[in-house]
Amino acid sequence: MPTSPAEPGRIACYDIAVLGAGPAGLSAAVAAAARGARTALVDAGARPGGQYWRHRAGDDGASHHGWGHFQRLRHGMDAHRDLLDQLAGHSVWHVERTGAGFTVHALHEGRPREIPARTVVVATGAYDRxxxxxxxxxxxxxxxxxxxxxxxxxxxxxxxxxxxxxxxxxxxxxxxxxxxxxxxxxxxxxxxxxxxxxxxxxxxxxxxxxxxxxxxxxxxxxxxxxxxxxxxxxxxxxxxxxxxxxxxxxxxxxxxxxxxxxxxxxxxxxxxxxGFTPQTEIAVQLGCAMERDGDGSLVARVDTRQRSTVHGVYIAGEACGVGGAQLSAVEGELAGLHAAYTTTGAAPDRRRVARLLRRRTAQRPFAAAMHRAYPVPGGWRTWLAEDTVVCRCEEVDVAAVRHAVEELGATDPRTVKLCARPGMGLCQGRVCGYATAHLVADANGREVTADDLRGMAGRPIAQPLPLGVLAAGTEESMNP
CATH class of the missing domain: 3.50.50.60 (FAD/NAD(P)-binding domain)
Structure with missing residues (x-):
């Protein structure tokens, strides 16, 4: 797949930038390119597949579930290489609305890159809770x-x-x-x-x-x-x-x-x-409406077309609810199709969309059942001692979180973060955010809310990057 800047004279903007190359992102990118949309598939990994299809070079997939589906998507990437650019090794740290579309800011081999696109599909997946x-x-x-x-x-x-x-x-x-x-x-x-x-x-x-x-x-x-x-x-x-x-x-x-x-x-x-914590930094950056899902996670709200509440932003996979690879792939394909229809004006394939909607309808109840079968009751907080570390980056323990509430008057995780520093380290609250939100809510005698989780998930810089990158201010444009 092409990974170099565009030659002079080509158009200056992708139709669609797909963020994440797991089951949702791969499905979205292939579906969009197949409908004629110039598509950038942006991912921090060296190879597509995400966590679910993570593999070594030359892996035959014998130990991977769903490998046949992955191979079909790889063939789809090859078949549409004239419209689909795979931008591997690109860590997305910010997305902003610019002009009639968006600019995706990424870091590649220590160098800043700009990826302009008319539409964005957020398929950033999740990580261990x-x-x-x-x-x-x-x-x-x-x-x-x-x-x-x-x-x-x-x-x-x-x-x-x-x-x-x-x-x-x-x-x-x-x-x-x-x-x-x-x-x-x-x-x-x-x-x-x-x-x-x-x-x-x-x-x-x-x-x-x-x-x-x-x-x-x-x-x-x-x-x-x-x-x-x-x-x-x-x-x-x-x-x-x-x-x-x-x-x-x-x-x-x-x-x-x-x-x-x-x-x-x-x-x-x-x-x-x-369980898993959906990776929602980009959705929060873009101002998408968020809510708590059945497993207690913060997720982006989407409609039947996988559209977020922000015009031009589609979301698929775990970022709009943890449901597994099969559901993520279906949502990704729906997002890619609808994003392509919007940006290219292609006539919708109504039969294909209807088939995908039926599959999504069949799979979402299983995801909901999974959340109900594997809840995380609050009794885990009774395992903790006062000196148990909550935020390992900043070495903040349980006592410090409770002190911020009981002695300093903090009523929400964001205020506790300012008072005691949980979530201010390298991971920016990805590891400790869920636990901090629950400890703060418990100390205040209430349940966790979406606002609590949003306070720990909002990050203007989604991935670590050198300050020199921000200070330099100029980025290489990755145009199609």
Missing amino acids: QLPFPGWTTPGVFTAGAVQALLKGQGVVAGRRIAVAGTGPFLLPVAAGLADAGARVVGVFEAGRPTAFGRHPLAVVRNAAKLAEGAGYLRTLARHRIPYRTRTTVVAAHGTDSVTGVTVARLDSGWRIVPGSAHELDCDTVAVGY
Whole structure:
């Protein structure tokens, strides 16, 4: 795919800039180019695929679910290379409205780039939601997604004896992949109770393929004799220079530790994930209306065409609700088609759109059922000690957050951020934002709101970049 600036004389603006090359972004870009829209696919990774299809060069995809769909999208990219530019290795740090469209600001190999486009499709995906617990900053504690990324992207197994903990179906492929790669997985500790899916039989039956996929992972766990424990999780990690073990405990329905159930387990690595946090910085920058989703995350509001509340901005995938790769791909294709129809004036393919809408209608109830089956009750806050770190970048502990509320009068996470600095470090609140919002709301005796989450998600600079880039003020334009 072309990745160099345009030659003189070509048009000065893309029709569509798609931000993110995971299932949603790839689907959007291929669909848009197929309808005649000049499209830029912008992603920080060296190869397309996002986290779900993360792979090494030359990977045959044997261990990847949905690899056939990925290959079809790659073929679509090749078939429309005259209209579709893949801008790999471009970290988007800001998007602004300029003139009749938008300017996407990105960093590529340390150099600033401008990508002008008439329309933007935001498909930035999500990352692991983390809950703090004593010892979670000890070297050897990873997010579940980071462990999987190391394995998929570099073929690196994060440790020798690994505990996998948290909640949600994502724990299963992580544990199965580690076991197949030769790691000793000492247990999968699921804080929830997956049998809650049984209360939503229609959504389950309409998505039987997902159940089959999960059953395959469970067979892998059984083959490797890996314990799978529900209503159980890691509540503390031990060690100084590296993890030497964890405390595992049973939980009640509100996620409070069942007295007498805690016990220690030897391991050198912990992979933890409590669902996902949608990556919404760009949507917030652009002023899109946001709301809380069924899993408590902040997501962008979209209509049936995947349009946000801001003209010219479409959103697909996890940024408008965590629902998995299949749903993301459907939403991405819808976003790409409708963005192309708007920018090129192409006649809509009504049959294709209707088919995609039916698929989305079938898959969204499964996503909702998943959120209800894997909730995150507030009892996790009872695992914390006063000196438990909440913001690891700025080393802000639980006591400092509560002090900002109880002694300094802070009533919302944004004010706590100003008083105690959680969220002011390198990650800008991506890791600690969810936990901080809940601790602040709890200390104020109320529930978390969308405004609480927005206060920790608003970032004028979405990705870290050198101050010299801002000071220089000039950027190379990436025109089609």
